[in-house]
Amino acid sequence: MRNRYVDLLRVVSLGVVIAGHWLMVIVEPTATGVRATNTLAVLPGLQPVTWLLQVMPVFFLVGGFSHATAIASVRRRGGGYADFVRSRAGRLLRPTAVFVGLWLAVALAVEAAGHDQGLLRLAMRTVAQPLWFLGVYLGIVALAPPLHRLHRALGRRAWLVPAGLGAAAALVDVLRFAFEVPMVAYLNVAFVWLAVHQLGYLYADARLGRRAAGLLAGLGLAATVALTTAGPYPVSMVGLPGAPVSNMSPPTLALLTHAAWLVGLALLLRAPAARWLERPRVWAAVIRANGAAMTAFLWHLTVLFAVLGGLLALGVAGPPVGSAAWWGLRPLWIAALALLTLAVVSVLRWADRPRRASIGGPGRPGTVAAIGGAVLCTLGVLGLSAVGFGGILAGRTAMLVVVPVTPASAATAVAVGGLLLWLSRGPGVRYGQEGRIVPQF
Template sequence: MKNAAALAAVTPVTRDRYVDLLRVLSLGVVVLGHWLMAVVVTGADGSVRTTNLLAIEPALQPLTWLLQVMPVFFLVGGFSHATAWASIERRGGGYADFARSRAGRLLRPTAVFAGVWLVLALCVELLGADHGILKLATRLVAQPLWFVGVYLGIVALAPAMLRLHRWSGRWAPAVPVAFGVAAGLVDVLRFAHAVPYIGFLNLAFVWLGVHQVGFLYADGHFRGPRVPAALFATGLVGTVLCTTVGPYPTSMVGMPGEKVSNMSPPTFALVMCAVSLIGLTMLLRGPVTRWLARPAVWRGVVAANGLAMTAFLWHLTAMFLATAATMALGFAGPAVGSAGWWLLRPVWLGVLVLLTAALVAAFRGADRPRATTVGSRRDGFAVAGMVLCTVGVLGFSAVGFGGLLAGRTATLIVLPVTPLLSALLVGAGAALLRVTRGPAS
């Protein structure tokens, strides 16, 4: 906290503090949502599986229109990448410098997380305990890495997208609109014509479109209330129409048993939800920015930013530790969604906060920023490294960490992946990015 206070004290007056708050809040809402929504269920035969509170209480699903905040994180990413690229350009750097510095902030804590879990999963398998809650944990703790993998892909494409943004000039706002239209056309081909695999194109169209809006934010758009209010209203109406008249489910997160998920792959309904969230976020910018001018508030945001990614990576580990402990003690608890269950939520969340804080204290060192060197011209190595890291991290999210000896596999779109292959891809990609450090000889 002392370091956070020092950083807060030297914050330039030109810094957009709202961006830092949005980064923390978006990751924090994801963590809180997982803790509240994920429910571990034990079957009559002793099998263990997870379900979702929103599947048990479907009336709560419209809340995801507000709480599905990943679009906000990608919006912030666009803003941050625009400012980071401008800084690297001023210092004479290029693509390799940008990719290495931005990816490093994600890869270091992710590599530590994956390494620890690979060792734990191997020990579980060697001890013959790869079943029940432990088997479930070795698979599900890796699922949030989909976000890290997709974001790495966005980092890899950010300089090219910035060139497109600058080239578009006064028509730059049309670029994210075009991405949104493309996402809608993909859904037409997916739902009306059953074109296989085409839905995965929306991983690019949806998230790049939101990321492109971040460039507009960095350029000074959304200063007045008129455009944000129009975005909020349009997005809200569009979300209602998509989920009532259209073929989309109500929830903006995946539900057990549903044939269509608005998140995996993203749909046009998520585009509309993102539009409403962006509008709401920009409407709140003025009053919240004034609140962030308070020294104590800003110190808290700075401190939280230094811990957010580590907490995001380890929060499901904390949840499975607490769940395993309650199962070992034979505590079944009230029925999910009952009054007693809701009354216990503050206690449950308090336990998870404490466990996550302990994990953050143990692993936060990997989340510390490093100085960015410039001057490398090994862009080819950087591109290859980004591709390998992106595929490797997404591979972990698909297959998990367990089953190393048993040869557990999963399919990443069309690519068969294993935990070992995913680790090798990330390791090779990180090595290629490291080769780009410093000026080329």
């Protein structure tokens, strides 16, 4: 039976991220082209609002819950590691492959025609940035089964896993800020997001009741206030251009305490939300939104840059950021972008539909192929988020931590990784205990 509140949290978290990007991204014409900035940089007094609007931790909580359910489903059907990873990764990679393929084709055409400049150049290097989230999530998919085994093995002490990951994140920040070891900071990409994901396992076990939720919310909020007041952490929970420290990239201990308080708040709202979700129309709307959420997430910045390009071409200049007129136009701005995104989703949502998933990979070879595929897809998607789609013919590179990547090498890694995941089925695939293909969970 589906958990309606989990489905609502998934839709709301992605929806808030999309709306936040639409509000934050500012593109202004200059004498030499265009420049991009951020509403939070122009209006720094709004930065505390990110404590409510930086909701990616909620998505990772939902991911932990969903993965716990999916792992149990695979086990009941006689499947193993490869079946879980292939199914969950495939669910993300299909709409991502469509997005990457179309944008690479556009970027090649634009560069070959000599138009890789101005707003087009900015768009080709920006629309891929949200892929960082999918890259991290793919890595978590690969780690989910062994971490779930650890969670089950610890029983009532399973809370030690997120606690230990939190302690590791704190140690990383000590090394980063007190001992000036900057490269160690990237370990928190794993420690912070895995800690939140493990809370999802506890939620799936019904161990995060109102008392636990209240403790997470209260202690998390107090710790976030302390860290951003007395520590080296900025108030904003999203990265800002030119800021010396970002709580997001790489993640910090402050982002983890923020995640704790936000997760606690979300769990405290579960009971009234569950009553609301009992309404048939509300639940039907959530189901429809879930079916298109990933496609909307992938394409929402493309829609934004298309609208900005049209306005610049028409010579339409908006009111100054933060003015009364600017705020008055924000509801119309969000509504217009939402309608255009729905139009894109209506064309491309076929890539977001769940597929039937096979069960029964060929043992160890299938596991090795699934691990290799997941690693390559993770690195490739993260690489695309770092380098973008522009500069393919010019050999544009960016650094993924310490590894140089190009759009071509990153896309190749995703393609080869996807092939390995497909091959992890093996030559003789079983389709569940009743001889049928098992619907994807």
